[in-house]
Amino acid sequence: MKRIAVLTSGGDCPGMNAAIRSVVRTALSKGIEVYGIEQGYKGLIEGEFRKLESKDVANIIQKGGTFLRSARSERFKTEEGQKEAVKNLEKYNIDGLVVIGGDGSLRGATVLCGKYGVNVIGIPGSIDNDIYGTDMSIGVDTALNTIVRCIDSINDTASSHDRTFLIEVMGRNCGYLALMSAIAGGAEAVLIPEVPFNIEKIIEKIKKRYEEGKTRSIVIVAEGVGSAYDFGKVFGMIGGFETRITVLGHLQRGGSPTVFDRTLATRMGTFAVETLLDGTGCGKMVALQKTKMELVELNDVLNKKKELDPKLLEIAEILSN
Ligand code: ADP
Ligand code: F6P
Numbered sequence: 001m002k003r004i005a006v007l008t009s010g011g012d013c014p015g016m017n018a019a020i021r022s023v024v025r026t027a028l029s030k031g032i033e034v035y036g037i038e039q040g041y042k043g044l045i046e047g048e049f050r051k052l053e054s055k056d057v058a059n060i061i062q063k064g065g066t067f068l069r070s071a072r073s074e075r076f077k078t079e080e081g082q083k084e085a086v087k088n089l090e091k092y093n094i095d096g097l098v099v100i101g102g103d104g105s106l107r108g109a110t111v112l113c114g115k116y117g118v119n120v121i122g123i124p125g126s127i128d129n130d131i132y133g134t135d136m137s138i139g140v141d142t143a144l145n146t147i148v149r150c151i152d153s154i155n156d157t158a159s160s161h162d163r164t165f166l167i168e169v170m171g172r173n174c175g176y177l178a179l180m181s182a183i184a185g186g187a188e189a190v191l192i193p194e195v196p197f198n199i200e201k202i203i204e205k206i207k208k209r210y211e212e213g214k215t216r217s218i219v220i221v222a223e224g225v226g227s228a229y230d231f232g233k234v235f236g237m238i239g240g241f242e243t244r245i246t247v248l249g250h251l252q253r254g255g256s257p258t259v260f261d262r263t264l265a266t267r268m269g270t271f272a273v274e275t276l277l278d279g280t281g282c283g284k285m286v287a288l289q290k291t292k293m294e295l296v297e298l299n300d301v302l303n304k305k306k307e308l309d310p311k312l313l314e315i316a317e318i319l320s321n
Pocket of ligand 2: 253
């Protein structure tokens with residue numbers, strides 16, 4: 001291998017820059033040229049390639065987002081778009097491609113590899129932590145820290161007014177962010193798609209807490225179960241609580257990456273290049289498993305479902321009582 005390329009695709013996340021930096025500098029240290037592809041698969045189709053040197057990735061490790069920018073490309077889902085993308089990889093003599101992104105982006109990587117024989121390796125980057133095979137994806141820790149800072153702030157004002165707050169967090173169909181932020185933020189309840197819940201029971205529990213002298217209640221709502229505004233109406237009507245809603249939205253996706261995310265992204269970037277070069281990484285995704293860097297088949301990543309740890313569910317229930 002003489003020349004590799006790197007792209008970021010799908011929803012951005014804090015730590016993507018750290019991963020790109022690591023890919024670029026590791027490759028350069030081994031005498032490999034690196035091209036950055038702008039705006040994910042969109043740029044791959046449109047030929048937005050630029051050569052990256054060490055100085056191009058200076059001063060980005062601390063920045064959220066992705067300096068290569070990201071995109072969602074419907075065209076890449078078509079055979080016409082994919083052929084165009086492969087043509088560009090050939091035109092630039094790219095021997096290996098590093099795809100940093102969420103499950104959709106990794107699906108795209110699998111197509112490039114399985115259907116067109118491109119040497120691809122994936123790096124899991126998504127705040128949702130819904131990617132099978134890795135304990136943590138890049139961006140999750142930063143998003144959680146952001147969410148918990150918001151919960152703490154809301155706690156202050158909620159306590160002053162004896163209010164019940166419903167805080168909606170991201171995660172698409174996965175309840176990981178909601179569950180972990182509920183545990184770390186000391187919430188009274190958490191609504192996630194993976195576990196059935198009974199609103200009446202939760203309302204009873206919150207009422208009891210108020211009677212016992214609690215001065216506020218926090219309920220974390222995973223976006224995958226529906227709108228916090230809708231649930232808020234039910235809590236207000238049935239429970240009679242003074243209810244307020246906060247939808248955290250995209251602020252969860254931004255901000256300077258935590259030390260955990262910077263180091264995870266850096267380790268993953270280095271491992272991706274090393275295993276792409278020795279041939280073991282092609283068609284695989286880099287994963288964090290029990291503190292170690294491992295490789296997982298992209299086909300497994302896409303066909304198997306990441307489960308929430310039942311112990312965490314139990315802990316959330318016990319500690320909210
Ligand atoms: P994320 O990577 O954050 O999960 P998306 O699900 O939007 O984000 O996927 C990002 C991009 O990956 C899509 O816009 C598309 O270009 C590509 N992609 C997703 N699914 C497929 C697929 N089945 N085949 C080819 N490309 C896909
Ligand atoms: O996958 C990351 C994520 O932030 C999800 O948590 C959320 O549902 C979605 O992307 C939002 O997508 P968009 O940025 O296109 O609104």
